Amino acid sequence: MSSEEQSASEIPSPEKEIADLKARISFLENKIHLVGSITRHDVLNQLTAILGYTELLGMMIEDPKLKSFIEKEQSALDKIRRQFQFAKDYQNIAVEPPRWQNIHNLSVRVAENVDLNTVQILADTEKASVLADPQLEKVFFHLFENTIRHGESASVIRVSIEKRGDDDILVVEDNGRGIPAAEKEKIFEMGYGGGLGWGLFLSRDILAVTGMTITECGIPGTGARFEIRIPPGHLRQDGEYP
Template sequence: MAEDQDRDDPPSDRSARTSAAPDSSPEERYRKIFQYNNDAVMVVDLETESFLDVNPAACDLLGYSREELLSMHPEDIHPNDVERVRKEFISQVYQEGSGFTDDLTCLTKDGEEVPTEISGAALDAGEDGTDPTQMIAMLRDISDRVEHRRDLEEKIERLDRFASIVSHDLKNPLSIINGHVTLARENGDPEHFDAIEDAVDRMDEMLSELLQLTREGHLVGERTDIELEPLAREVWIDCELDPATLEIKSSRTLYADRDRLHELFANLFENAHTHGGETVTVRVGTLDRDDRNGFYVEDDGEGIPADEQDTVFEWGHTTTSDGTGFGLAIVAEIAEAHGWEITVYDAEAGGTRFEIEVS
């Protein structure tokens, strides 16, 4: 019968009956928004700086029960930021009726730091200009956003490092090309053109490999078994450091990225040549101590002062007027990317000794 009655009623009557149906009060709607909000919502007494009410999301975020939070103060959950919050956030609420900050670290019951953003608004600002006594504050966990931003920053930093590696390591083949071009113009000897072609091929290979590495986001690519002595001699020839001398004291097999290992040796050899002079002697060998497994590169140059040995691997550290400070930093990056550890010592011959411990 009810269905028949609805069917017979004119649309205007049905609409009137529907609009007249009982509805929840504004207080009830706001209570539901407070109760089921995914963000942590807190009602704060501004005079006592205490919590008057908190929603379930606040308990979930901070790890406390509702009763525990109601017995606490805002400074209990952000002790390191409380003064800044008072100065930058609470003052906004007093002056403008609302406030916001996206840089608030909250401390959970378990001691975990959670990055959050907080927005708030005065609840009872008087029309006569009196200060509010309560506010509602909404906390949002931005851990994912912070992690994403940190990942982007790391990628940018890594790309900067790759760019530094490219610009630094291309200088050697470019100087070789420049030198052989000058000689070729003087005597036209075909061997100079061969050297130029080899250097160009090396540059092309380096650029291709480094471009691939930047896309993949890793400094080290495919690893293979590499014999130490032939690679070291190959790098020495590529660097064209005569009349300096290379001595191979012992050899071993290394499991490494061949191109990156080539760069590691090239930078160590060039560093020795730069600081030890044109007639420097460079020695390469394996570590023969029971407590270390790896290889070393040392020279008989002037050595590195003790107070600088802790900083030689830092980016930009250089002791020459025309140096970039990238060479040894690149060596350290390549070693670390392989899971190796590099340490600098004074060599017995008076120069510098770099020991690379492999895993």
């Protein structure tokens, strides 16, 4: 074999180069995920301890001025905790393949983990199921929480499905104060509104995994109305899903 033939035989094929590149990317992704998970876990454990001691300290202090400092410290620590939770949730987007999820069951499950106070959840979706990222539950959590935190006089959150031409629309709406026209797009920006934007920003990206889009279309003063447009073939009415 000539030196030229030997050199040519040592050149990897395009298929092997692609396979090697995919393996390297997979290794790096797993490495980043592992480091991020360990870091978050350790930091959150320490943060929980600090929050606990800060709360105890607040109970021991009687001076109003010092108490105000403790409250500000608790608020800052809680914001850090929520940012770490956001990082965890965002990293988990699209990690697992999309799956069919029953909208009514999901609404009930999320409602059990949200402090609703006097707000009632009405899920008028019968047996409808949607194909979405497994973190769809987070979307409902943040939409429900939006009403609880900002809906003020809201007493009802209604979840329904509407047919609009060839499109299926998943609607989550309330009867609270609504969202001002100037903020309808801004609320989906990361960090907008003192923390609200973290959840809605995350929700938009979770929905985008399976081609869904979300907009806020409510009338200010009569309630918030979030419309989630579902791509063709991603909604079923048989409903036999978790």
